[in-house]
Amino acid sequence: SDSLQLVTAGLLSTAAAEKKLSEKATTLADRSAALAFNLYHVMAKDKNMENILVSPVVVASSLGLVSLGGKATTASQAKALLSADKLNDDYLHSGLAELLSDVSDSEARNVTWKMGSRLYGPSSISFADDFVKSSKKHYNCDHSKINFRDKRSALKSINEWAAQTTDGKLPEVTKDVEKTDGALIVNAMFFKPHWDEKFHHKMVDNRGFMVTRSYTVGVPMMHRTGLYNYFADEAENLQIVEMPLAHKLSSMLFIMPNHVESLERVEKLLTQEQLKTWLGKMKQRAVAISLPKVSLEVSHDLQKHLADLGLTEAIDKNKADLSKISGKKDLYLSNVFHAAALEWDTEGNPYEGDIYAREEMKSPKLFYADHPFVFVIKDNKTNSILFIGRLVRPKGDKMRDEL
Helix, strand or coil, X not given: CHHHHHHHHHHHHHHHHHCCCCHHHHHHHHHHHHHHHHHHHHHHCCCXXXXXXXXXXXXXXXXXXXXXXXXXXXXXXXXXXXXXXXXCHHHHHHHHHHHHHHHCCHHHHCCEEEEEEEEEEECCCCCCHHHHHHHHHHXXXXXXXXXXXXXXXHHHHHHHHHHHHCCCCCCCCCCCCCXXXXXXXXXXXXXXXXXXXXXXXXXXXXXXXXXXXXEEEEEEEEEEEEEEEEEEECCCCEEEEEEEEHHHCEEEEEEEECCCCCCHHHHHHCCHHHHHHHXXXXXXXXXXXXXXXXXXXXXXXXXXXXXXXXXXXXXXXXXXXXXXXXXXXXXXXXXXXXXXXXXXXXXXCCCCHHHHHCHHHCCCXXXXXXXXXXXXXXXXXXXXXXXXXXXXXXXXXXXXXXX
């Protein structure tokens, strides 16, 4: 009967994982994955951009929020960015809501993902009850009025809310808000992967991370050898490795050029199709992985990047129609702050003790992440992209040249 109890317990924990997604949610998972690559490309073109960290499912829900609050072209542009122009509103909102609550279920997925979403409006407006209810229901979005006449305390309240939402992992969303007469969408999140096989906490030492050939910063690096899906693309001079996260419902892919270079060349290759191709070529084999044990905190104002993709009306004071938010055409979208912290650490599930005695563990491939790389956190259950980004410059002190 003991084994029976264990089986039952096992079934309970997989019940959440097994819960089938509706067709709506599956469709929106796919549309948000397409958005992931489109958005990444416009962000990567920005010359001032270093590290990138965005959650496409969260950006999709911000667009859902805009289409919920908007009318006419303001709303249809937001849907178009999700290639959802043909979907009716109810389909869109309930699909996104289901997708978001599935992928952010920390318990079923055994990862830490804290997130909050808030819409700030100028103190002169009043929020329509319908909008408040439905945005809370579908997008778990809170609302508050903010008075920018006292700019310092307004910024402080935004930053404090974000810090609270993320247990202090995200100390600041922004130092300034230039346009203070519009609505702000603020997303704050903290994500910490829990590896399917943990790193040994003592296998950590200080190494150099080469931001460029001539600029190196010191970072702690963690090391482990294990069996991973791996592919070396000889033609393109890059390698890609997939590290499953606990419960194997999602995994983190690292795509790295063989040598230090600007990521532009690799990024040009990065499409939904190309990722599928690479995944199809991967084979499980022994890989010795070395990764920066760092946390990446990035706050993006996505407003101009979304405009590059076609969200031009909502952000235009003279054209925006967000009258479902306030009952009047008195609002436009002045900022879309997307602030996230991602922490790479050693923690994960225990692994089998005899793994290192096995024949297939001899002569591993090396995946030594000491220079800029692209990463994608891919959800295996919904096929959505939970995060996409790049690490170009980790926090760390400049190392002096040894030469």
